[in-house]
Every structure is written in C-alpha cells, then in structure tokens.
Amino acid sequence: MTHDRSPSTPADRPPGPETLRGGPGAAKPDPILVVDGLQRRFGGLVAVDVDHLEVQRGSITALIGPNGAGKTTLFNLLTGFDRADHGTWTFDGRPVHGVPAHRLVRSGMVRTFQLTKVLSRMTVLENMRLGAPEQRGEGLLRALVRPLWARQEAEITARAEALLTRFALGRMRDEYAGSLSGGQRKLLEMARALMTSPRMVMLDEPMAGVNPALTQTLLDHVRTLRDEGMTVLFVEHDMDMVRDISDWVVVMAQGRVIAEGPPAVVMSDPAVVDAYLGAHHDAPLTGSLQEDRP
Amino acid sequence: MDWSTVLTNAATSLVGLQTIVYALAAVGLNLHFGYTGLLNFGQAAFAAVGAYGLAIVVASAGLPLPVGLAAGLAGSVVLSVLLGLPTLRLRADYLAIATIAAAEILRISARSSTLREFTGGASGINGFTEPFHDLNPLPPGTYGFGPWRYHERDLWVLLVGWTVLAVCCLVVWLLVRSPWGRVLRGIREDEDAARGLGKNVYAYKMQALAIGGVIGTLAGFVYALGQGSVQPDLYGTELTFFAYTVLLLGGVARVLGPVVGAAIFWVVLSLTDTVLRGAVDEGWLTFMSTTQVGQVRFMLVGLALMFLMIFRPQGIFGDPRQIALDAR
Numbered sequence: 001m002t003h004d005r006s007p008s009t010p011a012d013r014p015p016g017p018e019t020l021r022g023g024p025g026a027a028k029p030d031p032i033l034v035v036d037g038l039q040r041r042f043g044g045l046v047a048v049d050v051d052h053l054e055v056q057r058g059s060i061t062a063l064i065g066p067n068g069a070g071k072t073t074l075f076n077l078l079t080g081f082d083r084a085d086h087g088t089w090t091f092d093g094r095p096v097h098g099v100p101a102h103r104l105v106r107s108g109m110v111r112t113f114q115l116t117k118v119l120s121r122m123t124v125l126e127n128m129r130l131g132a133p134e135q136r137g138e139g140l141l142r143a144l145v146r147p148l149w150a151r152q153e154a155e156i157t158a159r160a161e162a163l164l165t166r167f168a169l170g171r172m173r174d175e176y177a178g179s180l181s182g183g184q185r186k187l188l189e190m191a192r193a194l195m196t197s198p199r200m201v202m203l204d205e206p207m208a209g210v211n212p213a214l215t216q217t218l219l220d221h222v223r224t225l226r227d228e229g230m231t232v233l234f235v236e237h238d239m240d241m242v243r244d245i246s247d248w249v250v251v252m253a254q255g256r257v258i259a260e261g262p263p264a265v266v267m268s269d270p271a272v273v274d275a276y277l278g279a280h281h282d283a284p285l286t287g288s289l290q291e292d293r294p
Numbered sequence: 295m296d297w298s299t300v301l302t303n304a305a306t307s308l309v310g311l312q313t314i315v316y317a318l319a320a321v322g323l324n325l326h327f328g329y330t331g332l333l334n335f336g337q338a339a340f341a342a343v344g345a346y347g348l349a350i351v352v353a354s355a356g357l358p359l360p361v362g363l364a365a366g367l368a369g370s371v372v373l374s375v376l377l378g379l380p381t382l383r384l385r386a387d388y389l390a391i392a393t394i395a396a397a398e399i400l401r402i403s404a405r406s407s408t409l410r411e412f413t414g415g416a417s418g419i420n421g422f423t424e425p426f427h428d429l430n431p432l433p434p435g436t437y438g439f440g441p442w443r444y445h446e447r448d449l450w451v452l453l454v455g456w457t458v459l460a461v462c463c464l465v466v467w468l469l470v471r472s473p474w475g476r477v478l479r480g481i482r483e484d485e486d487a488a489r490g491l492g493k494n495v496y497a498y499k500m501q502a503l504a505i506g507g508v509i510g511t512l513a514g515f516v517y518a519l520g521q522g523s524v525q526p527d528l529y530g531t532e533l534t535f536f537a538y539t540v541l542l543l544g545g546v547a548r549v550l551g552p553v554v555g556a557a558i559f560w561v562v563l564s565l566t567d568t569v570l571r572g573a574v575d576e577g578w579l580t581f582m583s584t585t586q587v588g589q590v591r592f593m594l595v596g597l598a599l600m601f602l603m604i605f606r607p608q609g610i611f612g613d614p615r616q617i618a619l620d621a622r
Binding site: 100117133 | 465468469472473474475476477479480482483484486487488489490491492493494495501505615
C-alpha cells in the first residue's frame with residue numbers, strides 16, 4: 001500500500017480503512033494483523049476477550065480505552081510477552097500465536113514499552129546497535145573473531161547514527177542511556193525499535209511522561225513511520241494525539257473491543273463516551289453497547 | 295616484629311595460588327553477574343566439580359590427566375544445564391537459590407561417608423597430581439628472585455595457573471567487546487528490552503552461565519593441582535563469597551577487575567595476618583591470642599569492604615558514571 005510522503009490529515013488521505021464502516025471486528029481490505037477469539041484470564045478476571053480484530057496494513061491504528069481495559073495485556077499477548085489462554089492470530093498471513101517474543105521481532109513486529117526500557121548502563125549507540133537483527137557477532141564462537149563481524153558492525157553503526165540524527169540524539173551517542181531525559185528515552189526507544197527493520201511497530205503509550213514541547217516531534221516521527229510503509233498500532237490516553245494522527249481507532253473496555261472506526265466517528269460513539277465517563281458503570285458494558293447500537 | 299617476613303609473605307600472596315584460584319572464580323562470576331546480571335551463588339560448586347572430577351578420574355579410576363580434565367569440564371557444563379534449565383526463565387533470585395543449594399548439596403555429598411569410596415569423605419582425595427608434574431619442563435631446583443623463590447613444582451603450578459588466568463581474561467575480553475557481549479549487557483540492563491529487540495534471552499543466559507561456570511571449573515583444577523589434594527570443605531560457600539568480594543573489590547564488569555581484586559584481597563589478608571600475629575607476639579595487642587587472628591583479619595576485610603562500598607562502590611576499576619545512573 002502506498003502513501004503520499006507529506007504529512008497529511010486522516011481526512012484527505014487516499015482510500016483506506018477510514019472509508020470503511022466501523023463496529024467491533026470490522027473487516028479491513030488488507031489486514032497485516034488478524035486476531036480471532038483471543039482470551040486471557042488472570043484468575044477469575046477476564047483481562048482480554050477479543051472476538052475478532054483486524055489491523056490495516058500501512059495505517060496508524062490507535063488502541064484506546066479506560067484504565068484496566070486490557071490494552072497493555074493485549075499488546076503483551078500479541079507480541080509474545082504473555083501467553084493467551086485461547087485464541088489465534090496471524091501476522092502478515094502467518095499464524096504467530098505461541099511464537100516467542102524474540103522470534104516475532106525477527107518476523108517484523110516490534111514493540112516499545114509503557115515504561116521506557118532504555119538500557120541505562122550502555123551508551124546510546126550501544127542501545128541502538130543492540131537492535132540490529134541477524135548480527136554475525138552475536139554467535140558465541142564468531143564473537144571471538146572480530147574480522148568476521150567487523151564490517152557488519154560498521155554498517156550497523158552507520159545505520160544507527162543515521163537514525164540517531166533523525167531522532168535528534170546524534171550528540172548523545174556516547175552518553176549512557178541512563179542519563180537521558182524522559183522524552184529522549186522515548187525517542188531512543190522508538191529509534192532502537194526501528195533498528196530491527198520492522199514492518200509493524202507497536203507503541204505502548206508513546207506520549208506518557210513526555211513534555212508537551214516534544215509531543216509534536218514524536219507525533220511527526222510516528223507519522224513518518226507510516227509514510228515509510230510501516231503499520232503502527234499504539235496505545236494512548238492522550239485523546240488529542242489520537243484524534244491528530246490515527247487513521248483508525250479501536251476502543252477497548254473490560255477486555256473487549258467495544259467500538260472501532262475513524263477517530264471522529266468513534267469519539268462521538270455513546271458506548272465509547274460511556275466507557276470513559278462510566279455513565280452505565282453499574283451495567284455490563286457490552287449489554288449497553290448492544291442497546292445503544294442501531 | 296620481623297618486617298621482612300611481613301613483606302615477603304605479602305609479596306608471595308600477590309602472585310600465589312589463592313590469588314589465581316579466586317581470580318579465576320571471580321572472572322567466571324564477572325561474566326555471570328557483571329555482564330549478564332545472573333546471580334550465581336554456587337561458584338564453589340563449579341570449582342568442586344572441576345577438582346573432584348579431576349581427582350576421581352585420575353586417582354580413583356587411574357585414567358590419564360586429560361581424561362580427568364575433560365570429565366571436570368563436561369561435569370561443569372552438565373551442572374550449568376541442570377541449574378539453568380529450570381531457573382533461567384524465572385526471576386534472577388531463583389538462580390541464586392538453586393545455585394547456593396546445589397553447591398552445598400555437592401559439598402555435603404562429597405564429604406558423606408556413603409560416598410567415601412569415590413570422594414574420600416571429609417579427608418578428600420590426594421595422589422593425583424603426578425601426571426601433572428610429569429609434564430613439568432623445569433629441571434629440579436630453586437627459581438626466582440627477591441621474595442619470590444619457588445621450587446620447580448610450585449613454580450610449575452603458578453606458571454600454568456597464571457597462563458590459564460591470562461587466557462581466560464583474554465577470552466572474556468574478546469567476548470564482551472563483541473556483539474555477543476552486547477546482548478549479555480542488554481540482558482543485564484533489561485531482559486524484556488533485549489527480548490523485545492529479537493534476542494533469545496534464555497539461550498544467551500544459558501551460554502553465559504556455562505562459560506562462567508567452566509572458568510570456575512578451571513579454578514577448581516588449579517586449586518586441586520596446586521594443593522595436591524581435594525577436600526570438600528575448601529569448596530564451601532566461603533569460596534563463592536570471597537570470589538564475590540574479589541569481584542566487587544576489583545570492579546564489576548571490568549575484564550581485569552577480578553585479577554586486581556584477588557591480588558589485593560590476598561595481600562591484605564596476608565598483611566593483616568602477619569602484622570596482627572607479630573603484634574600479639576610482641577605483646578602490643580593484649581586482648582587477643584594468635585589463634586584469634588585468623589578470625590579478626592576477616593572482620594577487618596569485611597570492614598574494608600564496607601568502606602569500599604560506601605566510598606568507592608564501583609570498585610577499583612569500575613566506572614563511577616555507571617553507579618551514578620538511576621536504576622530505571
């Protein structure tokens with residue numbers, strides 16, 4: 001799927017998922033990620049219970065919902081950091097349920113974390129280099145013989161430096177990552193994720209704890225990912241950001257997908273408003289959803 | 295007090311067998327703890343597997359020296375797998391519990407009367423070092439200069455020991471500067487982040503545990519060959535915790551940290567021992583006897599370690615900037 005290179009608002013973008021009818025489990029023309037019957041329980045609590053979900057290739061999809069809706073759990077399940085009790089899902093047409101996290105990354109799905117996980121006692125550049133896939137020097141025996149990996153290391157370094165420059169971290173390359181500010185850590189984590197050459201980037205609250213001055217920069221970076229052909233799925237609380245950059249919004253509450261559609265439509269959906277404001281806090285959400293929907 | 299004896303003892307401790315053994319044990323721990331963040335509290339077990347593997351195969355079974363060495367190394371890898379398989383997927387503390395328990399199980403089994411036929415019980419095994427000394431190219435005699443004077447047998451042990459230590463440091467240096475070592479440091483900093491970047495964390499932890507364990511086993515070989523015997527109580531928890539002390543002294547995650555740490559540790563122990571003994575003999579210290587000196591010097595070492603942690607937490611060689619970073 002191709003996109004115009006200039007940053008664009010969702011409204012004037014070429015035909016994409018936003019032209020589709022919304023509703024939980026809506027079909028997409030070219031889904032990169034398809035989830036079916038995914039369930040995760042913690043004791044008696046059903047943390048995630050998603051019947052069907054598709055994520056459109058090359059789009060920016062936001063995953064929103066009140067606290068405890070199961071967004072991060074869903075992220076952990078999809079990226080192999082947690083085990084599902086039931087369910088299957090495919091990434092790029094291949095079934096990937098039960099595949100360990102590190103192998104998913106190699107097949108092109110990378111994630112960031114809600115609390116940034118920069119590697120504090122490693123330099124910014126070493127953080128970046130670690131992200132590069134298929135390094136010859138990561139094998140135990142080849143590691144001993146520098147000539148076997150020196151050239152690849154140089155290529156990796158060049159790629160890392162280019163990305164650092166793009167994320168305005170070039171000057172920090174030799175600093176310990178632990179000395180970066182909160183916003184710089186978010187940038188580093190995103191840049192490091194790109195070192196894996198992903199096709200799909202999953203961002204868990206990319207704006208949390210970032211000062212407002214940096215927000216626009218981060219938004220631009222996320223848009224650039226899409227413009228470079230990557231699929232972005234992100235969890236976010238900041239509604240302005242969601243409205244600003246997402247092509248499609250998926251709303252979760254109490255572990256279920258209760259609504260999805262283009263941002264403007266979804267945010268005026270009474271079920272979504274209820275989920276956030278708790279208008280029917282004493283009634284089961286899915287029940288109220290069915291009443292409210294035409 | 296005879297100050298020349300004090301200095302001679304200190305000088306021999308600087309390069310002595312104990313220094314080599316504890317430096318080797320700490321080089322292995324450095325790979326575990328310093329670079330990968332694995333808490334191995336059973337380094338003594340890896341050393342014991344080496345020492346007993348060698349001694350049993352050579353003395354009891356009468357097989358050649360290389361077979362004994364191979365048996366020790368194979369036992370070490372098996373021990374790593376046994377300890378690592380169930381614990382390395384769990385939090386770091388589970389490995390700590392499993393390793394300290396395994397080390398005590400091995401030591402107590404070795405000294406049990408049931409297994410005396412194989413392990414010699416509490417008195418251990420001796421008479422397995424001749425094949426090693428047969429390889430000694432040095433003609434009989436006394437070698438050295440100044441305070442360092444050795445018979446050919448002792449010198450042979452020290453030469454082999456320091457060579458092994460140098461090779462281990464070289465291998466660790468080659469490994470930790472490589473992308474492989476970078477993955478280990480990534481795991482130490484945040485396992486999930488490394489996993490999230492496509493690294494097979496479990497496999498790397500297993501490799502690190504096995505390699506560090508093998509280096510601990512080499513320490514066991516050198517100890518057994520240098521002492522000319524193996525005794526179960528030499529492989530108690532003190533060995534592990536002294537090795538950690540050595541590691542912290544020298545500086546964690548520094549290739550030569552363990553070597554410097556071991557040298558300082560044993561020189562300081564030697565100095566405090568001879569000085570305190572001398573002081574008691576001279577009647578300067580009236581509140582303790584020479585038999586108490588052995589304990590008091592470890593108190594002083596503990597005190598010194600506390601001051602080190604307070605005033606120089608990164609150790610002698612460590613990077614103070616790393617300590618200054620917040621944990622997150």
